[in-house]
Amino acid sequence: MDPLSEVLSLLKLRSYVSGGFDAAGDWAIRFGPHEGIKFHAVVAGSCWLSVEGELPVQVNAGECFLLSRGLPFSIASDLSLDPIHVSQVLPPNPSGRILSYNGGGDYLSIGGHFTLAEGQADLLLQVLPPLLHVRDQLGSATLRWCVERMRQELAEGQPGDFIVAQQLATIVLVQALRFYLSGRKAENPGWLFALADKRLCAAMAAMHATPGERWTLQTLARVAGMSRTAFAVTFKGTVGLSPIAYLTHWRMMQAADHLVSSRCSLAEIGSAVGYDSEKSFGAAFKRVMRCSPREYGRRQGGKGGPMLRSGPTSSSTHTGG
Template sequence: MDPLSEILSLLRPKSYVSAGFDAGGDWAVRFDDQQGYIKCYAITRGGCWLTVDGLADPLRLEAGESFVMPSGRSFTLASGSGLTPVAARDIFPPARDGGVVRLGGGGGMYLVGARFAVDGARAGLLLAGLPPVLHVHAPADREALRWSVERMIGELHDPRPGSQLIARHLAHMMLVQALRLCMARAAPGRIGWFFALADPRMAAAIGAMHADPARRWTVQDLATTAGMSRSAFAARFRDTTGEAPMAYLTRWRMLLAADRLETTRDPVSVVAAELGYWSDSAFSTAFKRVMGRPPWAWSGGT
C-alpha cells in the first residue's frame, strides 16, 4: 500500500455523510465544530465565497472546482460579503445521509460532497502537515473529478436501493482524488509529509519506511533509497517534511502501534518487537513522547 493510502487508512473514518446543497438568493452558512472531521466538496453550479477561520482572505469557488477542509477549522460559505450566516446545524439535520438540502429556494449555487468523521487521537498527528484548505481548480483537475462528482449527484437526486452506500464510496473516491491532485499541484516550498510525497526522491524514502517500519533504518540507508548523498538527503527531507528522517520514522511507528493497541489484544511487548523495538521500556518512552500517553493507557489497548 502506498503512503497516502496507508495514512488515510489509519484515519479510519467512522462515518460518512454525503449530501447535496442547493442555495439561492443571498445566503451564508457557518460551519462550526469541525474538529475531527474532513470535508470534501465540489461546486457543480454557480459559485460562492469560502472564508476559513485564521485565513485573512476569502476564497472564490466556481462551478467545476472542489475543495478539501482537512484541518477541522470552522468556515463559512456565502453568496457574497457582509451577510449574516445561519448555523449549518439549523439547516442540516445532524445525522443526515443522502438527499439534497435547499436554502433560499435553491437554483443559484449547488455543491455536492461529504463529511468524514476521523479518529481524533490520531487525526491531529496525521493531518498536522496539511494546510487549512486544499483547492482543486485547474481545468485538467476538474475533469479528473467529474465522473465521481456526477455519479454522486445522480445518487443523491434519484435515490435507489444501495444509493447511500454508493454515495459513500464515491465520496471517499472524491477525497482521495482531490488530495492526489492537490499534492501534484503543490507550490514549491510547502512543508509537510503531504507535500513531500510529491517529491519522487522523498516519496521513495517515505515509501520504504512505510513498507518496512521495523527495519533498523539509518539515514544512509534512506539516502541510498532516494539516490542521494547522506547530507543532501537529510537536509532535503527536513526541508520538505519539517522533521528529520528518524523523527518521521518514529512517529510513523507510534501511529502504527497505536492502531494495533486500539484494535487488537496484542500485548505491548509483541507490538514493540514487531515495530523494531526489543526493549519495552524504550518503546514505551518513545510512544508516550509521540502520542502523549503511555501504551497501556491507549484506548482499547492492553
C-alpha cells in the first residue's frame, strides 16, 4: 500500500454526501463551523466562495473545493449579497437529495464531508491549507466523471445510491490531493509533499510497511537511493521532521490505532512498532501523543474502543526510534 493510502486507512476516513444544491437567480448561503473536511463540487454554473480569513474565490463548473479547518464559509451567486444561513433553505426533513432553490437551473453543486479518526486527524489536516481549490485542468476528467456520477446517483434514487456516492466522494478527495501535490509548491513543509518525490516516497513507504524494522538513517537513505547527508537534508526540508522523528511519529500513530482496534497488550503493541520494552515504548508514546498508552486506551475505550489487556512482555530485539 502506498503512503497516502496508508495514512487515509489509518485515519479511518469516512465520506458522507449530504446532497446537491440546485439554484437560480440571486442567492447566497452561509454555513457554520464544521468537523473534518467539507467539500463542494460544482456541476453546473459557478459560485463565489468566501471562507473566514481567506480571499473570495470563484469556483466554476468542473471544479471543487475542500475546507479542512472547520471555518465558517458562504457560497453565493454575487459577493454583494447578504447570505442567509443554510438552515433557512433546508426543508424540515431533508432527504439528502438535490435541493432546489428559486426553481433551480443556473447553478448545481454536490456537497458533503469527510470524517477522520479522533485524535489523529491532525496528521492530514495540518498539511492542508484552510481552502483547497481544485481548478478545472488537464487530467481532471476523473474528478469531473466522479462528480457527474454523484449527481446521477442522487437524482435517480437507485438502491444503494448513497453508498455509491460516498465511494465516489472518496475518489474526489484523493484526486484533489493529487492535484494539490502536482499543481503547486508547498508553502509549508509536511509529509504530504514528500509523496511528490519518488525517492522520499520510497523511504516513507518502507517505514509505513515495516514500522518495527530496525531502521537507521543509513538504511533509509539506501532505500531512497540517496547519500545519507542528502537524504537527511532533503527529507527534513520537505517533511519538516528528520527521517527518524517521522518514523517515531508514524510508529506512535500505528500504536494508537492498535490501542483502540485490538486487544493486544502494551508489550505486544510496543514490539510491533519496534520497541524492545514496554517502558521504552511508553516513554516514546507519551513524548509524541502527550499521554501514556494506558491513558490513551482508557480515553478511547470510553468511546466504544476495546480496553487494553495486560500480558507478558514480548521478547523482541527491536529498538525504538
